[in-house]
Amino acid sequence: MPKGQSKPVAQNKKANHDYFIEETFEAGIVLQGTEIKSIRAGRVNLKDSFARIQKGEVFIYNMHVSPYEQGNRYNHDPLRTRKLLLHRKQINKLIGETKEQGYSLVPLKMYIKDGFAKVLLGLGRGKKKYDKREDLKKKEAKREIERVFKARQQ
Template identity: 80%
Template sequence: MSKGEGKLIAQNKKAHHDYFIEETYEAGIVLQGTEIKSIRAGRANLKDAFARVEKGEVFLHNMHISPYEQGNRYNHEPLRTRKLLLHRREINKLIGATKEQGYSLVPLKLYIKNGFAKVLIGLGKGKKKYDKREDLKRKEAKREIERAFQQKQKGIY
Protein backbone atom coordinates (compact mmCIF):
# COMPACT_ATOMS: atom_id res chain seq x y z
CA MET A 1 0.00 0.00 0.00
CA SER A 2 1.21 3.50 -0.77
CA LYS A 3 0.67 6.65 1.25
CA GLY A 4 -2.93 7.66 1.74
CA GLU A 5 -4.50 4.24 1.09
CA GLY A 6 -6.97 2.73 3.52
CA LYS A 7 -10.48 3.58 4.70
CA LEU A 8 -10.77 7.37 4.45
CA ILE A 9 -12.33 8.90 7.57
CA ALA A 10 -11.79 12.65 7.13
CA GLN A 11 -10.18 14.92 4.57
CA ASN A 12 -9.01 18.53 4.77
CA LYS A 13 -10.41 19.97 1.54
CA LYS A 14 -9.21 23.52 2.23
CA ALA A 15 -5.56 22.45 2.59
CA HIS A 16 -4.83 22.37 -1.15
CA HIS A 17 -6.69 25.66 -1.55
CA ASP A 18 -4.69 27.46 1.15
CA TYR A 19 -1.25 25.81 0.75
CA PHE A 20 1.21 24.59 -1.87
CA ILE A 21 1.81 21.05 -0.55
CA GLU A 22 5.42 20.09 -1.28
CA GLU A 23 5.94 16.86 0.69
CA THR A 24 3.65 14.43 2.50
CA TYR A 25 4.35 12.17 5.47
CA GLU A 26 2.27 9.34 6.91
CA ALA A 27 2.09 9.47 10.70
CA GLY A 28 0.45 7.33 13.35
CA ILE A 29 -1.53 8.99 16.14
CA VAL A 30 -1.46 8.32 19.89
CA LEU A 31 -5.15 7.91 20.80
CA GLN A 32 -7.22 7.08 23.87
CA GLY A 33 -9.65 4.14 23.87
CA THR A 34 -12.84 5.97 22.96
CA GLU A 35 -11.12 8.11 20.30
CA ILE A 36 -10.42 5.19 17.97
CA LYS A 37 -14.03 4.04 18.33
CA SER A 38 -15.26 7.50 17.29
CA ILE A 39 -12.79 7.60 14.38
CA ARG A 40 -13.97 4.19 13.15
CA ALA A 41 -17.53 5.55 13.31
CA GLY A 42 -16.36 8.42 11.04
CA ARG A 43 -16.82 11.16 13.63
CA ALA A 44 -13.61 13.18 13.14
CA ASN A 45 -12.92 16.58 11.58
CA LEU A 46 -9.62 18.01 10.28
CA LYS A 47 -11.00 21.42 9.26
CA ASP A 48 -9.03 23.70 11.62
CA ALA A 49 -6.30 21.22 12.52
CA PHE A 50 -2.57 21.90 12.28
CA ALA A 51 0.60 20.12 13.35
CA ARG A 52 3.55 21.62 15.18
CA VAL A 53 7.01 20.38 16.17
CA GLU A 54 7.58 20.88 19.91
CA LYS A 55 10.66 19.64 21.81
CA GLY A 56 11.62 17.17 19.08
CA GLU A 57 8.13 15.65 18.78
CA VAL A 58 5.24 16.38 16.42
CA PHE A 59 1.80 17.21 17.85
CA LEU A 60 -1.56 17.60 16.14
CA HIS A 61 -3.67 20.49 17.44
CA ASN A 62 -7.38 21.30 16.95
CA MET A 63 -8.41 17.99 15.37
CA HIS A 64 -11.96 17.38 16.53
CA ILE A 65 -12.95 13.81 17.41
CA SER A 66 -16.52 13.66 18.70
CA PRO A 67 -17.09 11.93 22.05
CA TYR A 68 -18.09 8.27 21.73
CA GLU A 69 -21.80 7.72 22.49
CA GLN A 70 -21.23 4.68 24.76
CA GLY A 71 -18.10 6.17 26.31
CA ASN A 72 -19.64 7.34 29.64
CA ARG A 73 -17.00 8.60 32.10
CA TYR A 74 -14.08 7.27 30.01
CA ASN A 75 -14.80 9.67 27.16
CA HIS A 76 -12.09 11.92 25.80
CA GLU A 77 -11.82 15.67 25.33
CA PRO A 78 -12.77 16.39 21.65
CA LEU A 79 -10.06 18.99 20.86
CA ARG A 80 -7.12 17.68 22.89
CA THR A 81 -3.59 17.81 21.50
CA ARG A 82 -2.50 14.43 20.08
CA LYS A 83 1.05 13.18 19.52
CA LEU A 84 2.00 12.03 16.02
CA LEU A 85 4.33 9.09 15.51
CA LEU A 86 7.08 9.67 12.94
CA HIS A 87 10.60 8.38 12.41
CA ARG A 88 13.39 10.52 13.92
CA ARG A 89 14.87 11.41 10.50
CA GLU A 90 11.43 12.58 9.31
CA ILE A 91 11.02 14.75 12.42
CA ASN A 92 14.50 16.23 11.91
CA LYS A 93 13.62 17.03 8.30
CA LEU A 94 10.36 18.69 9.43
CA ILE A 95 12.17 20.72 12.10
CA GLY A 96 14.51 22.13 9.44
CA ALA A 97 11.68 22.79 6.99
CA THR A 98 9.29 24.49 9.45
CA LYS A 99 12.04 26.84 10.62
CA GLU A 100 12.03 28.29 7.10
CA GLN A 101 9.72 31.23 6.53
CA GLY A 102 6.17 30.40 5.49
CA TYR A 103 6.20 26.61 5.89
CA SER A 104 3.61 24.80 8.03
CA LEU A 105 2.50 21.26 8.75
CA VAL A 106 -1.05 20.67 7.54
CA PRO A 107 -3.04 17.45 8.10
CA LEU A 108 -4.50 16.35 4.75
CA LYS A 109 -6.28 13.06 5.46
CA LEU A 110 -7.24 10.83 8.36
CA TYR A 111 -7.67 7.15 7.50
CA ILE A 112 -7.55 3.62 8.90
CA LYS A 113 -4.74 1.45 7.50
CA ASN A 114 -4.21 -2.15 8.68
CA GLY A 115 -6.36 -1.41 11.75
CA PHE A 116 -4.39 1.68 12.80
CA ALA A 117 -5.45 5.32 12.49
CA LYS A 118 -3.04 7.31 10.31
CA VAL A 119 -2.76 10.97 9.38
CA LEU A 120 -1.27 12.17 6.11
CA ILE A 121 0.45 15.46 6.93
CA GLY A 122 1.79 17.78 4.28
CA LEU A 123 4.58 20.29 4.41
CA GLY A 124 2.92 23.32 2.89
CA LYS A 125 3.82 26.88 1.98
CA GLY A 126 0.96 29.34 2.42
CA LYS A 127 -0.65 30.70 -0.73
CA LYS A 128 -1.22 34.39 -1.29
CA LYS A 129 -4.61 35.67 -2.35
CA TYR A 130 -3.58 36.04 -6.00
CA ASP A 131 -2.33 32.42 -6.02
CA LYS A 132 -5.75 31.26 -4.85
CA ARG A 133 -7.46 33.32 -7.55
CA GLU A 134 -5.13 31.83 -10.18
CA ASP A 135 -6.01 28.31 -9.01
CA LEU A 136 -9.72 29.07 -9.22
CA LYS A 137 -9.31 30.43 -12.77
CA ARG A 138 -7.34 27.34 -13.80
CA LYS A 139 -9.95 25.02 -12.27
CA GLU A 140 -12.81 26.89 -13.98
CA ALA A 141 -11.03 26.73 -17.37
CA LYS A 142 -10.47 23.00 -16.95
CA ARG A 143 -14.15 22.56 -16.10
CA GLU A 144 -15.18 24.49 -19.23
CA ILE A 145 -12.92 22.34 -21.43
CA GLU A 146 -14.38 19.15 -19.90
CA ARG A 147 -17.93 20.43 -20.45
CA ALA A 148 -17.22 21.32 -24.09
CA PHE A 149 -15.53 17.95 -24.68
CA GLN A 150 -18.49 16.03 -23.23
CA GLN A 151 -20.99 18.02 -25.29
CA LYS A 152 -18.96 17.31 -28.45
CA GLN A 153 -18.93 13.59 -27.62
CA LYS A 154 -22.72 13.58 -27.22
CA GLY A 155 -23.08 15.23 -30.62
CA ILE A 156 -24.63 18.46 -29.33
CA TYR A 157 -22.10 20.69 -31.06
Protein backbone atom coordinates in the same frame (compact mmCIF):
# COMPACT_ATOMS: atom_id res chain seq x y z
CA MET B 1 -4.54 2.35 -2.85
CA PRO B 2 -1.57 0.73 -1.11
CA LYS B 3 -2.09 -2.64 0.56
CA GLY B 4 -3.81 -2.43 3.94
CA GLN B 5 -5.04 1.14 3.45
CA SER B 6 -8.75 1.91 3.44
CA LYS B 7 -10.47 4.97 2.03
CA PRO B 8 -9.89 8.25 3.89
CA VAL B 9 -11.91 8.65 7.08
CA ALA B 10 -11.47 12.44 6.94
CA GLN B 11 -9.92 14.88 4.47
CA ASN B 12 -8.81 18.48 4.77
CA LYS B 13 -10.03 19.85 1.44
CA LYS B 14 -9.08 23.38 2.39
CA ALA B 15 -5.39 22.45 2.73
CA ASN B 16 -4.79 22.26 -1.03
CA HIS B 17 -6.59 25.57 -1.45
CA ASP B 18 -4.51 27.37 1.19
CA TYR B 19 -1.08 25.72 0.75
CA PHE B 20 1.36 24.50 -1.88
CA ILE B 21 2.00 20.97 -0.56
CA GLU B 22 5.63 20.09 -1.28
CA GLU B 23 6.11 16.85 0.66
CA THR B 24 3.96 14.39 2.60
CA PHE B 25 4.63 12.19 5.62
CA GLU B 26 2.58 9.35 7.08
CA ALA B 27 2.30 9.55 10.86
CA GLY B 28 0.68 7.36 13.47
CA ILE B 29 -1.40 9.03 16.15
CA VAL B 30 -1.62 8.42 19.91
CA LEU B 31 -5.27 8.00 20.92
CA GLN B 32 -7.14 7.55 24.20
CA GLY B 33 -10.04 5.31 25.11
CA THR B 34 -12.93 5.42 22.67
CA GLU B 35 -11.33 7.80 20.14
CA ILE B 36 -10.53 5.03 17.64
CA LYS B 37 -14.20 3.98 17.61
CA SER B 38 -15.26 7.51 16.72
CA ILE B 39 -12.57 7.71 14.04
CA ARG B 40 -13.66 4.40 12.49
CA ALA B 41 -17.22 5.76 12.42
CA GLY B 42 -15.89 8.77 10.47
CA ARG B 43 -16.66 11.28 13.20
CA VAL B 44 -13.44 13.28 12.85
CA ASN B 45 -12.82 16.75 11.41
CA LEU B 46 -9.44 18.05 10.17
CA LYS B 47 -10.74 21.42 8.94
CA ASP B 48 -8.86 23.86 11.22
CA SER B 49 -6.20 21.47 12.45
CA PHE B 50 -2.44 21.98 12.23
CA ALA B 51 0.69 20.26 13.48
CA ARG B 52 3.57 21.75 15.43
CA ILE B 53 6.93 20.45 16.65
CA GLN B 54 7.68 20.92 20.35
CA LYS B 55 10.73 19.55 22.17
CA GLY B 56 11.50 17.10 19.36
CA GLU B 57 7.96 15.68 19.20
CA VAL B 58 5.15 16.40 16.73
CA PHE B 59 1.67 17.29 18.01
CA ILE B 60 -1.60 17.89 16.18
CA TYR B 61 -3.89 20.69 17.37
CA ASN B 62 -7.60 21.46 16.78
CA MET B 63 -8.40 18.04 15.31
CA HIS B 64 -11.99 17.38 16.37
CA VAL B 65 -12.84 13.76 17.25
CA SER B 66 -16.49 13.55 18.35
CA PRO B 67 -17.19 11.70 21.60
CA TYR B 68 -18.32 8.10 21.11
CA GLU B 69 -22.07 7.71 21.81
CA GLN B 70 -21.72 4.55 23.92
CA GLY B 71 -18.58 5.84 25.63
CA ASN B 72 -20.28 7.40 28.72
CA ARG B 73 -17.57 8.33 31.28
CA TYR B 74 -14.70 6.97 29.14
CA ASN B 75 -15.08 9.72 26.57
CA HIS B 76 -12.37 12.30 25.93
CA ASP B 77 -12.05 16.01 25.17
CA PRO B 78 -12.90 16.35 21.43
CA LEU B 79 -10.26 19.02 20.72
CA ARG B 80 -7.39 17.77 22.86
CA THR B 81 -3.81 17.92 21.57
CA ARG B 82 -2.66 14.54 20.23
CA LYS B 83 0.88 13.28 19.71
CA LEU B 84 1.93 12.09 16.24
CA LEU B 85 4.35 9.22 15.79
CA LEU B 86 7.18 9.75 13.28
CA HIS B 87 10.72 8.45 12.92
CA ARG B 88 13.49 10.59 14.42
CA LYS B 89 15.00 11.28 10.96
CA GLN B 90 11.63 12.53 9.70
CA ILE B 91 11.18 14.80 12.72
CA ASN B 92 14.68 16.24 12.30
CA LYS B 93 13.97 16.91 8.62
CA LEU B 94 10.67 18.60 9.52
CA ILE B 95 12.39 20.75 12.16
CA GLY B 96 14.81 22.02 9.52
CA GLU B 97 12.08 22.62 6.94
CA THR B 98 9.59 24.37 9.26
CA LYS B 99 12.24 26.78 10.53
CA GLU B 100 12.19 28.32 7.05
CA GLN B 101 9.80 31.22 6.69
CA GLY B 102 6.32 30.34 5.44
CA TYR B 103 6.37 26.55 5.89
CA SER B 104 3.69 24.76 7.93
CA LEU B 105 2.69 21.22 8.83
CA VAL B 106 -0.86 20.60 7.64
CA PRO B 107 -2.88 17.39 8.16
CA LEU B 108 -4.22 16.40 4.71
CA LYS B 109 -6.21 13.27 5.48
CA MET B 110 -6.78 10.57 8.05
CA TYR B 111 -7.26 6.88 7.26
CA ILE B 112 -7.10 3.44 8.84
CA LYS B 113 -4.13 1.29 7.76
CA ASP B 114 -3.72 -2.27 9.08
CA GLY B 115 -6.05 -1.42 11.98
CA PHE B 116 -4.16 1.73 13.02
CA ALA B 117 -5.25 5.34 12.51
CA LYS B 118 -2.78 7.27 10.34
CA VAL B 119 -2.54 10.95 9.45
CA LEU B 120 -1.05 12.15 6.18
CA LEU B 121 0.91 15.31 7.04
CA GLY B 122 1.82 17.76 4.32
CA LEU B 123 4.71 20.19 4.42
CA GLY B 124 3.09 23.25 2.89
CA ARG B 125 3.99 26.79 1.95
CA GLY B 126 1.13 29.28 2.33
CA LYS B 127 -0.51 30.62 -0.82
CA LYS B 128 -1.09 34.29 -1.39
CA LYS B 129 -4.51 35.57 -2.39
CA TYR B 130 -3.55 35.89 -6.07
CA ASP B 131 -2.32 32.26 -6.10
CA LYS B 132 -5.72 31.12 -4.82
CA ARG B 133 -7.51 33.17 -7.49
CA GLU B 134 -5.28 31.68 -10.18
CA ASP B 135 -6.07 28.14 -9.01
CA LEU B 136 -9.80 28.88 -9.08
CA LYS B 137 -9.49 30.22 -12.67
CA LYS B 138 -7.64 27.07 -13.78
CA LYS B 139 -10.24 24.85 -12.13
CA GLU B 140 -13.10 26.78 -13.78
CA ALA B 141 -11.40 26.59 -17.21
CA LYS B 142 -10.91 22.83 -16.83
CA ARG B 143 -14.60 22.40 -15.92
CA GLU B 144 -15.65 24.45 -18.95
CA ILE B 145 -13.50 22.33 -21.29
CA GLU B 146 -14.95 19.12 -19.87
CA ARG B 147 -18.48 20.53 -20.27
CA VAL B 148 -17.83 21.33 -23.96
CA PHE B 149 -16.39 17.86 -24.65
CA LYS B 150 -19.36 16.21 -22.93
CA ALA B 151 -21.77 18.26 -25.09
CA ARG B 152 -19.89 17.28 -28.27
CA GLN B 153 -20.07 13.57 -27.50
CA GLN B 154 -23.85 13.61 -27.21
